[in-house]
Amino acid sequence: MDTSEIIILTDCGEKVMSFLQTHDETWVGKDLIDRTGVKGIYSVLQSLMNRGLVRMADPITRDFTNSKGITKPKEYKTYQLTDKGRAFIIE
Numbered sequence: 001m002d003t004s005e006i007i008i009l010t011d012c013g014e015k016v017m018s019f020l021q022t023h024d025e026t027w028v029g030k031d032l033i034d035r036t037g038v039k040g041i042y043s044v045l046q047s048l049m050n051r052g053l054v055r056m057a058d059p060i061t062r063d064f065t066n067s068k069g070i071t072k073p074k075e076y077k078t079y080q081l082t083d084k085g086r087a088f089i090i091e
Contacts, residue, residue, distance in 0.1 A: 007051050007088070012038045014090050016045070017053065021088075026057045026080045045079050053085035 009017060019036050020027070033041045048054040057078040064074035 007053070009090070010044070010047075012040065012044045013047060016041070016048065017085065017088065017090055020054065020079075020081050021086065021090075024081055024086065026060075026078045028060065028062075028076045028078055030076070032079070048085070049079075052082055053088055054079050055082050 015036050015038055016032065019032070023035075027035075029041050029045060032045070033039060038044055045054055049056070057080045059075045059077055061073045061075050063071050065071040
């Protein structure tokens with residue numbers, strides 16, 4: 001086996017991958033924070049994307065209420081597993 005293909009994940013990376021593999025849907029980062037408890041989710045997602053396990057999907061628009069109580073539509077990035085991510089075995 002080529003050692004350049006060995007992927008070692010951090011504890012947070014394993015937590016996010018495990019969640020995504022058991023909930024194979026498209027997710028907004030904020031929702032992943034709420035579901036996994038991983039606060040530095042965006043750096044974890046970036047690392048998983050760099051390894052080809054996760055990809056950005058089409059953005060979605062949701063209502064967002066700011067600190068002044070004004071609600072407006074806001075576009076959010078979304079993330080989902082790649083085929084490589086679905087097949088990845090967490091050790």
